[in-house]
Amino acid sequence: MISLHVYLTPLTGKFSDLKVAVTETWLPAMTKQPGFINAYLLQPFSDIELKKNDANIPDHDLEVVAFWRSEKERLEWVARPIHDEVFNQVLSSTEKVSYTLKTVENNW
Numbered sequence: 001m002i003s004l005h006v007y008l009t010p011l012t013g014k015f016s017d018l019k020v021a022v023t024e025t026w027l028p029a030m031t032k033q034p035g036f037i038n039a040y041l042l043q044p045f046s047d048i049e050l051k052k053n054d055a056n057i058p059d060h061d062l063e064v065v066a067f068w069r070s071e072k073e074r075l076e077w078v079a080r081p082i083h084d085e086v087f088n089q090v091l092s093s094t095e096k097v098s099y100t101l102k103t104v105e106n107n108w
Helices: 015-031 047-052 071-079 081-091
Strands: 002-010 036-042 062-068 094-103
Touching: 002 015, 002 071, 015 036, 015 062, 015 081, 062 071, 071 081, 081 094
Parallel strands: none
Antiparallel strands: 002 062, 002 094, 036 062
16 A cells, blocks of 8 residues: 655635645545545644644645555556546646655554
């Protein structure tokens, strides 16, 4: 199993549009793909709360963590036309996007 971590920073004034594009377009399409397991949308605590807890302040406003059976199946999803169709809606409200991939070693 692998995890995809996508970090999103909205364009000024586009946070709500970005959140809608992620939750109503991109993730619902992703859930229908072979090999998809599940996904989570994460929003950091406020900067004030993070500072109070001596936690790092992220440089993104939203994070999507999606779990896939394999990197091969995730790449097959990325190659499908529907991926670009739905992800372009995310990109249209995004100032910055970055991602990383991880191998899931264990779960409990």
